[in-house]
Amino acid sequence: MTKETLVPMLGIVTEVRVDTPDVKTFRVNSVEGGKCFEHMPGQCAMLSIPGVGEAMFSITSSPTNQEFMEFSIKKCGCLTGWLHQMDEGQMITVRGPYGNAFPVEEDLKGQDLLFIAGGIGLAPLRSVINYVRAKRENYGKVRIVYGARSKEDLVDYPEIVNEWCREAGIDVFLTIDQPQEGWEGHVGFVPSYVTELGFDPQGRVLVCGPPVMIRFTTQALMEMGFEKNQIYTTMELRMKCGVGKCGRCNIGDQYVCKDGPVFRFDKLGELPAEY
Amino acid sequence: MSVSNTGWTPKIVAFCCNWCSYAGADLAGSGRMQYPADVKIIRVPCSCRVNPLFILRAFERGADGVIICGCHPGDCHYTSGNYYARRRMTMLFSLLDYLGIERGRTRVEWVSAAEGAKFAKTMNEFVETVYTLGENRKLRDIRCRK
Amino acid sequence: MKKIKARALSLLADGTVKRVLGWERGEDAFDCSPALFENEAEMERFVYGTCAGANLSKYCVKMGKAEGKTLVILKPCDTLSFRQLLHEHRVERDAFYIIGAGCTGMMDENGLLAKCAACKGKEFAVYDEIIDTEECRLPTGTEKRMEQVEKLENMTAQERFAFWQGELSRCIRCNACRNVCPACTCIKCVFDNPGSGVQSKAPVTDFEENMFHIIRAYHVAGRCTDCGECSRVCPQGIPLHLINRKLIKDMNELYGDYQAGLGDNERTPLTSFTKEDAEPGIIHERGNG
């Protein structure tokens, strides 16, 4: 943890991987080598390029990775546009970790886990998935439903196909929005695919994706009999300080950067729907 | 010229219209007419392209004088751009004057493509005026000081 | 002004208008806020009197998009702003029923408002009907409109600079002057646009205040009706209208008398020209340097 609230540490981008046409994954090390700090799955960090801006990104790599941190970032604004132009060796500033994490050592322990992600929504869940894979004995069955607009838009496709799909005890269900040449898998939106697959309402569900997807997916899950306290999601709002002081990400009496970004659905229901 | 014992030379931003004044500046250059290197030329399509914010931004970032050059009234490539610019700049400079900013730091001059000599002369005069006014302190962002 | 309330109620009752944009009574005699009334029960809190200093024209930009006609109460000076908005096609005439409300000068706790002290007259520039009294047709205030501008013009440049630094350094960049201005109707202000390079939320240095206020006044030059709201709302009491008035004075002197919001010509002095206009150098020849 960085001691000072607003002063970042320096990091170096040691590898840039092109995932999809608009998503790149950046490997970040501290200047001395190694990781900038330790984190838990679901936590975030503030990345910045001085003069361009600073923003919150979820840490995509698992804490069990001892060598580096990874951030999967979709190009959608000013700062992310700049990040996408970076080459290896570029220094950036990093501060964190911020926010709570998925309760991997508490509520999720010993449970069957269902991960549902859409598009870049896989980024925060990938950290959990790899954490769970590393500590496989602590968790039950793992099922992953992941959808994107097209095959090219599936983030981390090689890792999913080469590692996750081949691992025992992990079922991966992929889907894309539109039929596409060379794609033999499922076609359709994530929520309807979830309904189609039909899951036993037990264990814990972790959902992340575009707001619309989250809304319809949770509806589908409820219809299957899942309870609100079985479902977790992670949120994103505009943030500046990352420590619950600048007031930007305030929803109800919660600060998404400090009390979130991971919320259980029953808790979310108690908050004003300003997200 | 304009180098004193302190070594200070004024920074001048000149907005030149593409069709007349920029060509005039070109002519001054190719005719080997001397004017100070402190003048930084920014080419704009027409003198009426100069937004008042451009001028204020130039002052913010440390310019000591701003001059706008365009085609002579009646000769605008877009028929009437410089007529609008004339009114706008009159109002803006009058307002700056009203706020207590030195009048000599702003100027408008009409320079045609054939007037290389006038361009050089105007710049020499303007640099001289700004030089006597000294550093721009009233309209500068202190953070930009070295 | 019971007549205005009664008329508003009857227009509301017969369906001519769907809602009334007026003022709502507050905690005391000087406390009244602009408000929207949609039925008779709500109209119970309607008030019009010397506390109604706010110019309701700005709200009309938003309100014009609502379904059905809106009744709006405008004072003589407010009608200029409204008409200027009409010129700029920011409001639709048909969307509003305008009651021109007589005005004897608006007050706050400290007496007559500064903008009323230099009243521009009691003519209505646009209205459907006028409700006023004899007394309302007498001009209020005694101050000549350009008196203070002239005083400043006669100072030396250094004095003027000191005066404006003293005033503008108090600015807290709350944007009240901009947000209240009926002429400031840009959908996205350049000072709110991260891409403009001048977006800023705090008076970081003296310069930023200068830049904000120069651009604010300049951008409404020719469209500013001198309604005086900018100075009225300033929480730091900066006489911002003096910047706008200087521009008005210059335009009148150089390009002929002009009052924004009057006439049918949509061209303002800064969106028109003559071939014989004065050269910018003219400012070097006038007043104090």
Place this chain on the structure above:
Amino acid sequence: MRKFAAEKLEQLLSGISMPVYAPVEDGGTVIYGRYEPGMRLRLDKLGTDRTPKEVLFPQWESLMHFKMEGKKIQLTEEERANEDYVLFGVRACDMQAIRVLDRVFLSDPVDTYYAARREHGTIVGLACDAPGKNCFCKNFGVDPAQPDADVVLWPAGDEYFCEAYTDKGHALLNGWDTLEADECAVTAIKEEIGKKYDALPFAHLNLNGFDGEHLMEKFESPQWKKLSMACLGCGSCTFSCPTCQCYDIRDYDTGNGIQRYRCWDSCMYSDFTLMAHGANRPTQLERYRQRFMHKLVYFPSRNEGMYSCVGCGRCIEKCPMNLHIVKVIRALGEGEKE
């Protein structure tokens, strides 16, 4: 309890070796500015035009500098405040506001920029001998007669009673030439203040229901639409408020490096929550609601019932359209208190 003659006050202030920030006039407005001998003190002014918050949390402050060279970045932190100073003449409401700021900035993780300033300051409070018609501090548990400061002054005609409550306060007061005074006089003053306060129009508002338990009920109130209708979305309430602490962090390219600074921001501004995919509070209604909900419901829900409104009355005076927190409390609350 000590006392000194009122005429000696300026002499005492001038004698303090540290910088003194006190309510002084600045072109018609009253601000907490650096006091210099000969300046006119405005201890009579309630609800100063700018708040003492600015001394601890300035509207603008530099945080750090970056030098960019190729792919390299060099970071230099701005130095923290390290000079002792005195903040003089803080009213009870503004003092409570500083406690509110403490809750925000000194809670974990501590904001060291604020903490440094807080640590170096000695605050001299001033009891309100004449609370005004816009005052409603007691509703939020603030006693206008007893600011929660290091040293408190009670004006009483031609003298001031004073008492120190902390080590910092004692250190300051020990340097002053004061006389022994009778506690009873101050008790009488306090009673007098209480009576004056009770006669004020907003003295007793009903705050029942402004808490975390009624969060959704207050949030969903149909009143917000009417209340927010006239809101211009300016920041005059926010910037005049002694407790509003939302800020923005921005970078400025000075031409020879990047300066990262922080400045006040307002939840009333349309770009406050704007992200690449839009804003989550898209209209003025939501933004208006956010400000008052935060002060009256969200903040107390997080902070054991401590409101982040202190009843100073500045927003009543400053709002261009006379929309203010008392109107909100009355519209959303349960009527007047018996």
